[in-house]
Amino acid sequence: MASSRKTTSVDDEVAEVGKVVVEINGTMTDAGASSLLRKGDVAQVCLRVMCMAASVTALLFMVTAREASTVSIYGFQLPVNSKWSFADSFEYLVGVSAAVVAHLLLQLVIIVSRLLRKSPLIPSRNHAWLTYAGDQVLAYAMMSAGSAASGVSNLNRTGIRHMALPDFCKPLHIFCDHVAISIACTFLSSLLLAISAIQNVIWLSNN
Numbered sequence: 001m002a003s004s005r006k007t008t009s010v011d012d013e014v015a016e017v018g019k020v021v022v023e024i025n026g027t028m029t030d031a032g033a034s035s036l037l038r039k040g041d042v043a044q045v046c047l048r049v050m051c052m053a054a055s056v057t058a059l060l061f062m063v064t065a066r067e068a069s070t071v072s073i074y075g076f077q078l079p080v081n082s083k084w085s086f087a088d089s090f091e092y093l094v095g096v097s098a099a100v101v102a103h104l105l106l107q108l109v110i111i112v113s114r115l116l117r118k119s120p121l122i123p124s125r126n127h128a129w130l131t132y133a134g135d136q137v138l139a140y141a142m143m144s145a146g147s148a149a150s151g152v153s154n155l156n157r158t159g160i161r162h163m164a165l166p167d168f169c170k171p172l173h174i175f176c177d178h179v180a181i182s183i184a185c186t187f188l189s190s191l192l193l194a195i196s197a198i199q200n201v202i203w204l205s206n207n
Contacts, residue, residue: 041121044199045111051192052104055142058185059097062090062149065178082175089148090179093186096145100138100189107131122203132200139193146186153179 066083084090114121122128153176169176 041115044121044196045108045115047192047196047199048104048108048111051189051196052101052108054185054189054192055097055100055104058182058189059094059101061178061185062094062097062182065090065175065182067172067175082172084179087149087152089145089152093145093149093182096138096141097186097189100142100193103134103138122200125204125207128200128204128207132197132204135193135197135200139190139197142186142190142193146183146190149179149183149186153183 062084067081084094111121114123122131
């Protein structure tokens with residue numbers, strides 16, 4: 001009888017220890033998942049902020065690209081005035097950059113509101129698909145805008161062969177420098193948007 005009671009007592013203690021171990025393991029698992037989620041959130045926020053900075057820089061440098069000077073053609077000194085709005089490709093870059101800034105600003109507002117409420121940044125698969133589609137479309141748009149603008153910028157820098165049109169970037173170096181920085185930031189923003197789209201694909205594949 002005493003032996004039976006001792007066996008029952010030992011079994012109860014083992015069961016209690018097992019519950020404690022399970023609870024501890026469950027807590028550790030939850031903590032690990034939470035830590036992983038926080039790392040993913042931080043990466044997402046940093047990526048959005050960097051993309052916003054690149055897009056705003058591209059927009060600001062392009063809209064401030066203007067300069068007046070003189071250029072020599074067939075020995076004649078002619079006044080030249082260059083402005084970003086004179087080229088359709090530069091206007092396209094400004095429009096696409098403004099759209100990207102608006103998209104990223106909306107995303108950052110949503111992210112901040114969810115962080116303040118301590119809710120997941122990606123609440124559903126529909127939200128992930130919508131964000132992925134927006135990032136993907138705007139990444140391609142920024143790439144096309146940068147490519148179009150770089151063609152015009154290269155023409156300004158090299159001139160036209162077999163004609164007397166010179167390198168306009170010599171007298172208009174400030175204008176060309178602004179355009180070059182804007183184009184570089186445009187391609188950087190396109191890359192960051194593509195990385196963000198890849199992050200959404202990874203989330204969709206794991207959920």
